[in-house]
Amino acid sequence: xxxxxxxxxxxxxxxxxxxxxxxxxxxxFAMASRPEIVSLAGGSPFVSALPLDEIADLTxxxxxxxxxxxxxxxxxxxxxxxxxxxxxxxxxEGVIGSAEDxxxxxxxxxxxxxxxxxxxxxxxxxxxEGPSYVGALGTFAAAEAEVVHVPMDASGLIPTSLDETLxxxxxxxxRVKFLYTVPNxxxxxxxxLTESRRDAVVELAEKxxxxxxxxxxxxxxxxEEGPGQALRARSSDRVIYLGSCSKMFGAGLRTxxxxxxxxxxxxxxxxxxxxVLSPAMLTQMIASEYxxxxxxxxxxxxxxxxxxxxxxxxxxxxxxxxxxxITWTHxxxxxxxxxxxxxxxxxxxxxxxxxxxxxxxxxxxGFYADGMGRQNMRLCFxxxxxxxxxxxxxxLATVIEEExxxxxxxxxxxxxxxxxxxxxxxxxxxxxxxxxx
Amino acid sequence: xxxxxxxxxxxxxxxxxxxxxxxxxxxxFAMASRPEIVSLAGGSPFVSALPLDEIADLTxxxxxxxxxxxxxxxxxxxxxxxxxxxxxxxxxEGVIGSAEDxxxxxxxxxxxxxxxxxxxxxxxxxxxEGPSYVGALGTFAAAEAEVVHVPMDASGLIPTSLDETLxxxxxxxxRVKFLYTVPNxxxxxxxxLTESRRDAVVELAEKxxxxxxxxxxxxxxxxEEGPGQALRARSSDRVIYLGSCSKMFGAGLRTxxxxxxxxxxxxxxxxxxxxVLSPAMLTQMIASEYxxxxxxxxxxxxxxxxxxxxxxxxxxxxxxxxxxxITWTHxxxxxxxxxxxxxxxxxxxxxxxxxxxxxxxxxxxGFYADGMGRQNMRLCFxxxxxxxxxxxxxxLATVIEEExxxxxxxxxxxxxxxxxxxxxxxxxxxxxxxxxx
Numbered sequence: 001x002x003x004x005x006x007x008x009x010x011x012x013x014x015x016x017x018x019x020x021x022x023x024x025x026x027x028x029f030a031m032a033s034r035p036e037i038v039s040l041a042g043g044s045p046f047v048s049a050l051p052l053d054e055i056a057d058l059t060x061x062x063x064x065x066x067x068x069x070x071x072x073x074x075x076x077x078x079x080x081x082x083x084x085x086x087x088x089x090x091x092x093e094g095v096i097g098s099a100e101d102x103x104x105x106x107x108x109x110x111x112x113x114x115x116x117x118x119x120x121x122x123x124x125x126x127x128x129e130g131p132s133y134v135g136a137l138g139t140f141a142a143a144e145a146e147v148v149h150v151p152m153d154a155s156g157l158i159p160t161s162l163d164e165t166l167x168x169x170x171x172x173x174x175r176v177k178f179l180y181t182v183p184n185x186x187x188x189x190x191x192x193l194t195e196s197r198r199d200a201v202v203e204l205a206e207k208x209x210x211x212x213x214x215x216x217x218x219x220x221x222x223x224e225e226g227p228g229q230a231l232r233a234r235s236s237d238r239v240i241y242l243g244s245c246s247k248m249f250g251a252g253l254r255t256x257x258x259x260x261x262x263x264x265x266x267x268x269x270x271x272x273x274x275x276v277l278s279p280a281m282l283t284q285m286i287a288s289e290y291x292x293x294x295x296x297x298x299x300x301x302x303x304x305x306x307x308x309x310x311x312x313x314x315x316x317x318x319x320x321x322x323x324x325x326i327t328w329t330h331x332x333x334x335x336x337x338x339x340x341x342x343x344x345x346x347x348x349x350x351x352x353x354x355x356x357x358x359x360x361x362x363x364x365x366g367f368y369a370d371g372m373g374r375q376n377m378r379l380c381f382x383x384x385x386x387x388x389x390x391x392x393x394x395x396l397a398t399v400i401e402e403e404x405x406x407x408x409x410x411x412x413x414x415x416x417x418x419x420x421x422x423x424x425x426x427x428x429x430x431x432x433x434x435x436x437x
Numbered sequence: 438x439x440x441x442x443x444x445x446x447x448x449x450x451x452x453x454x455x456x457x458x459x460x461x462x463x464x465x466f467a468m469a470s471r472p473e474i475v476s477l478a479g480g481s482p483f484v485s486a487l488p489l490d491e492i493a494d495l496t497x498x499x500x501x502x503x504x505x506x507x508x509x510x511x512x513x514x515x516x517x518x519x520x521x522x523x524x525x526x527x528x529x530e531g532v533i534g535s536a537e538d539x540x541x542x543x544x545x546x547x548x549x550x551x552x553x554x555x556x557x558x559x560x561x562x563x564x565x566e567g568p569s570y571v572g573a574l575g576t577f578a579a580a581e582a583e584v585v586h587v588p589m590d591a592s593g594l595i596p597t598s599l600d601e602t603l604x605x606x607x608x609x610x611x612r613v614k615f616l617y618t619v620p621n622x623x624x625x626x627x628x629x630l631t632e633s634r635r636d637a638v639v640e641l642a643e644k645x646x647x648x649x650x651x652x653x654x655x656x657x658x659x660x661e662e663g664p665g666q667a668l669r670a671r672s673s674d675r676v677i678y679l680g681s682c683s684k685m686f687g688a689g690l691r692t693x694x695x696x697x698x699x700x701x702x703x704x705x706x707x708x709x710x711x712x713v714l715s716p717a718m719l720t721q722m723i724a725s726e727y728x729x730x731x732x733x734x735x736x737x738x739x740x741x742x743x744x745x746x747x748x749x750x751x752x753x754x755x756x757x758x759x760x761x762x763i764t765w766t767h768x769x770x771x772x773x774x775x776x777x778x779x780x781x782x783x784x785x786x787x788x789x790x791x792x793x794x795x796x797x798x799x800x801x802x803g804f805y806a807d808g809m810g811r812q813n814m815r816l817c818f819x820x821x822x823x824x825x826x827x828x829x830x831x832x833l834a835t836v837i838e839e840e841x842x843x844x845x846x847x848x849x850x851x852x853x854x855x856x857x858x859x860x861x862x863x864x865x866x867x868x869x870x871x872x873x874x
Contacts, residue, residue, distance in 0.1 A: 008674075009700050012614060012648060014558045014580075020707055044510055052504035060497035067489035071687030073481055106543050106691075109714045117579075121451045135714065142554075142711045143451075177449060211449060237445075250508030252718035254543075263446050270457055274579045275712070277546040277572065280720055281689035 016122070016144055028351060032360035038392030040379045041360040043187065043335055045247045049306055051299065055250075058289045066285065074281040076273035077265075078104025078257070082284045085291040086243060086257050093219055094233030095241060097259040103268045104279045108217055108244040108256035112136050114271045115213060115240065116143040118264070119177050125169060127179040129157050131338070131367030131376065133187045133215065136180055140369075145177070147369035154329065156193030157181060159200035166208045178211040178240075183231060185218040185334025188367045188378035192332060195228055202234045210238065217244040220300050222333035223308035237261050245287050247335075248300060253283040307335065310381040310389055317393035323401055328379075335382035338364075340375055341400060344407045347377045353403055359395040453559075453581055465788060469797035475829030477816045478797040480624065480772055482684045486743055488736065492687075495726045503722065511718040513710035514702075515541025515694070519721045522728040523680060523694050530656055531670030532678060534696045540705045541716045545654055545681040545693035549573050551708045552650060552677065553580040555701070556614050562606060564616040566594050568775070568804030568813065570624045570652065573617055577806075582614070584806035591766065593630030594618060596637035603645045615648040615677075620668060622655040622771025625804045625815035629769060632665055639671045647675065654681040657737050659770035660745035674698050682724050684772075685737060690720040744772065747818040747826055754830035760838055765816075772819035775801075777812055778837060781844045784814045790840055796832035 032039040063070055077083070083099035090097055105111040112135070120126070122144035128136065130149025140147050148169070151161045162179070169176055181201075183193040193201070205212055214231045232241040244256040258268055272279075290296060314337055318328055328339040339361075341347060348363040364376025379396075381389055469476040499507055514520070520536035527534055542548040549572065557563070559581035565573065567586025577584050585606070588598045599616070606613055618638070620630040630638070642649055651668045669678040681693040695705055709716075727733060751774055755765055765776040776798075778784060785800040801813025816833075818826055 009648075009698065012556055013704065014554065014556055014561075016558075017555060017704060020704070020711075047508040048505040050504065050508060052501055055504065055508075056497040056500035059500055060493040063493035063496055064489055067487065067492065068485040069689075071484040071487060071489075071492075071689040073683075073688045106713045106717070110712055113712045117451065118454060119449055119451055121453075124451075135711075138711050142708070211446075246510075250719070251510045252506075252508040254713060254715070254717040261446065267450065267454060267457070271579070274457075274572075274575050275547060275550045276543045276691060278691070280543070280691040280717060282687070282723075283717055283719060286719075 016142065019144070020142060028355075028360060028362070031355050037355065037358045037360050038384060038388050038395065039360045040381070040384065040389070040392050040396075041362045042383055043380050044383045045251055045335075046303070046306055046382055047250055047252070049302055050250060051294070054294060055286070055290065058293060059286050062285055062289055063282075070282045070285045072281060074278035074284065076103075076269045076278050078102070078279055079281065079284040079288060081292070082255075082288045083257070085288055089220075089248070089291065090230070090232075090241070090243060090259065093216070093227045094229040095259065096236075097232070097241070101259055101262055101265050103258045103260065103265055103272060104284055105256045105258060105272065106276060106279055107246060107251070107254040108215060108242045109135055109139070110254075110272075110275070111242045111256050111258045112139045112213075112215070113142075114258065114268050114275070115178075116140060116145070117271050117275075118267050119211075120145045124177045125174050126177055127162070127165065128369075129181060129186065129189075130370075131188055131364060131373055132180065132369075133182055134366045136215065137367070137369050140180070148176075149368060149370060149372070150179075152186075152189065152191060154191060156183065156186070156191050156197055157201060159197055159204060162201065162204055166204065166210065170208070176208070176210060178213050179205070180213045180215065181231070182215045182218075184216055184228070185221060185331055185336070187218070187334070188336050188362070188364070189338040190329045190331025190334050190336040191338070192222075192228070198229065198231055198234060202231060202238065205235065205238045212239045213242065214239050215242045217242075217247050218334035220248055221304055221307060221335075223304055223311065224332045232259065240264060248296065248303075249287060249290055253287055255279065255283050255287045304333075307333075307382055310384070310386055311337075313386040313389045314379065314381040314393060317390045321394050321397035323397065323404065326400060335380050337379045337381065339377050339379055341377070342375060345400065345403055346374045348374060350399060350403045354396065354399045357395045357399045359392045359399065361396065453579065456581075457579060465792075465797060465799070468792050474792065474795045474797050475821060475825050475832060476797045477818070477821065477826070477829050477833070478799050479820055480817050481820045482688055482772075483740070483743055483819055484687055484689070486739055487687060488731070491731060492723070492727065495730060496723050499722055499726055500719075507719045507722045509718060511715035511721065513540075513706045513715050515539070515716055516718065516721040516725060518729070519692075519725045520694070522725055526657075526685070526728065527667070527669075527678070527680060527696065530653070530664045531666040532696065533670070533673075534678070538696055538699055538702050540695045540697065540702055540709060541721055542693045542695055542709065543713060543716055544683060544688070544691040545652060545679045546572055546576070547691075547709075547712070548679045548693050548695045549576045549650075549652070550579075551695065551705050551712070552615075553577060553582070554708050554712075555704050556648075557582045561614045562611050563614055564599070564602060565806075566618060566623065566626075567807075568625055568801060568810055569617065569806075570619055571799075571803045573652065574804070574806050577617070585613075586805060586807060586809070587616075589623075589626065589628060591628060593620065593623070593628050593634055594638060596634055596641060599638065599641055603641065603647065607645070613645075613647060615650050616642070617650045617652065618668070619652045619655075621653055621665070622658060622768055622773070624655070624771070625773050625799070625801070626775040627766045627768025627771050627773040628775070629659075629665070635666065635668055635671060639668060639675065642672065642675045649676045650679065651676050652679045654679075654684050655771040657685055658741055658744060658772075660741055660748065661769045669696065677701060685733065685740075686724060686727055690724055692716065692720050692724045741770075744770075744819055747821070747823055748774075750823040750826045751816065751818040751830060754827045758831050758834035760834065760841065762841075763837060772817050774816045774818060776814050776816055778814070779812060782837065782840055783811045785811060787836060787840045791833065791836045794832045794836045796829045796836065798833065
């Protein structure tokens with residue numbers, strides 16, 4: 001009966017909202033977008049390299065000739081023509097899928113959210129690489145699932161660790177709903193799962209009756225060799241595959257897809273309709289025109305060349321400027337390098353100094369559900385120009401040197417707000433923010 | 438350890454999926470889309486009346502000049518320019534809102550889903566008009582909430598009934614999370630809430646500390662007089678307002694918005710990011726170009742004139758052909774007429790006969806969460822041509838006459854599969870299907 005104030009909605013929220021707070025990296029991105037700051041933080045594709053005139057022309061023709069279809073409601077499963085075309089895209093990585101089993105989504109992120117809605121009850125266990133994509137962690141946390149990380153190294157997810165984790169959880173009587181993995185040029189590490197480990201992971205899935213969510217936005221962006229065989233190419237009934245137009249075409253279309261076994265696909269369509277009725281016909285048809293009429297394989301070569309050069313620039317700059325004790329991954333594709341600064345430093349605590357030196361990265365803690373990652377940072381090479389990357393890494397080296405010196409003086413790691421066991425002070429659901437895509 | 442078969446996913450699904458089954462109206466729509474059938478079932482805007490050449494031109498210019506922005510990730514709250522422009526749209530109905538408090542969504546449907554995620558725990562009570570929009574019922578059911586219908590008449594939701602319902606639920610100790618209402622040219626009835634009742638509903642919201650979700654896709658499509666004052670124009674802290682470009686511009690853009698109090702808006706942005714990272718920049722910027730540069734108010738006049746003529750044709754045809762005992766609403770705007778066939782008939786059971794006579798409608802049962810609506814049907818006048826509407830109503834009259842004759846012979850209503858108390862045999866979550874938008 002009392003008047004409503006700004007805080008009066010609190011007790012109306014659903015229980016699942018309790019843990020959902022603003023990601024700490026959000027404020028970072030507001031800072032990082034200032035022009036004077038070299039941002040190695042974002043994960044944006046370099047869409048300026050797209051053939052904008054051609055896309056403008058094909059879009060205009062589409063609206064003129066089939067506007068009454070493009071501006072109308074579609075179906076919850078998505079446009080059939082686009083579903084056929086993404087099957088051609090997946091075939092490049094050995095995936096034989098039928099358009100019947102594809103569901104178009106509002107970017108891969110919505111694909112993840114549909115899967116979370118379909119499979120996850122509160123308290124369910126999800127396995128994911130440690131570290132893992134922050135947007136997936138956010139969606140699993142929104143579903144109140146518990147993410148258990150499986151260690152990875154320079155060859156990707158470690159099968160023996162996966163085996164151990166599955167055995168331990170089974171012994172504890174805990175049901176693992178699925179393994180979430182980004183096998184190619186992973187976000188955030190840039191690491192790719194080797195072919196032999198792919199075989200081993202699929203074998204473990206058979207052994208433990210495990211479902212795998214294979215998220216593959218970067219698979220066609222390899223710099224050194226052609227794409228490997230997808231996990232989905234190895235198993236059609238244990239793997240649900242997520243693809244995306246965001247990195248191969250344009251993120252602003254918000255067009256992704258899920259390839260799933262028929263029973264799962266049917267449910268995904270229901271949830272999709274409940275969430276959005278249908279994905280936008282306009283952007284689906286633009287994607288179809290692009291994939292059907294434009295030489296997209298040639299455009300991928302353009303992207304790969306741009307990103308390869310930037311990767312080289314970043315790795316060279318790291319080698320040239322970083323103090324000893326700092327290590328980093330050597331990605332063979334994708335957008336990201338993952339750096340490790342050593343025990344004495346805390347990348348989150350170091351962030352203000354980095355911003356003062358006009359460089360931004362993403363602290364590693366955002367990519368773990370368990371408070372790990374304080375000695376890591378994600379460095380993105382896809383969006384800044386080579387000169388800006390060089391300058392950014394130079395500034396970052398200075399930041400690390402200053403921070404190291406300070407820590408040596410005080411002889412203490414710079415970690416802040418640790419919980420009683422060295423973990424984070426509280427469990428936080430990360431809402432990812434589009435900047436982390 | 439066993440191999441996975443097609444059915445092996447069942448025990449992996451989340452508990453919330455148990456009640457989610459394919460809507461029975463889905464099969465209907467597959468039938469209804471055949472060209473020989475006059476469909477009065479869909480709820481699609483007549484987008485062929487849009488200025489497709491102009492939209493093609495402004496879209497092409499947008500991609501050419503600002504493609505690197507339009508094809509890139511946006512923010513979870515949505516594009517600022519579009520948020521400013523939809524405030525101008527809302528001002529037509531007396532809503533004074535700030536762009537700061539607008540969240541852009543993937544159509545209003547996603548706005549509903551965000552609200553369900555934010556507010557609804559399993560078992561929560563939501564109030565809605567009886568009947569109500571099937572897509573909202575589906576989303577509330579997906580959130581495992583219980584919808585309690587509040588009766589309406591030709592003047593909309595009945596305030597005394599709302600008062601009684603709120604009092605009863607309070608006495609039962611049941612918390613009502615919100616009232617969901619479509620005050621203008623409601624889907625499915627076409628009925629509009631009178632101004633005096635709007636005052637009464639907002640007063641009751643104050644009295645019972647009630648939150649109102651005002652869903653207003655049709656408000657600017659009134660045929661007789663200018664738009665009324667929105668509920669949100671009467672209360673800014675008790676009302677969350679949902680708007681949409683689907684009926685005033687194009688449904689294929691999947692662009693809607695929510696105007697919410699700041700504390701709620703912040704949470705909605707978090708959930709939006711978790712679901713889709715950001716709405717599509719491309720469709721948002723097309724909507725901005727359209728609302729900012731094209732005379733959209735003039736285009737609304739074009740739409741209103743088309744829909745008004747079709748409404749008149751439908752009402753005239755109903756008067757001319759329907760047997761006695763059949764009644765229907767007289768909408769002053771929007772897309773829908775709601776017909777009542779009387780006790781002897783069941784509109785769901787009658788559907789096969791209607792399809793045999795090559796006419797389709799939506800049985801009323803889809804618009805209730807409690808199994809009511811068997812004597813009702815929704816007739817849509819927005820998408821079929823006047824001649825098709827005339828022919829469809831003529832066929833429908835024949836169907837009703839035949840069905841009435843049959844029922845008189847057998848002296849039994851045609852209802853099928855009733856539960857023990859005359860309700861439906863089981864609680865079913867409707868996935869709405871885009872056709873019902």
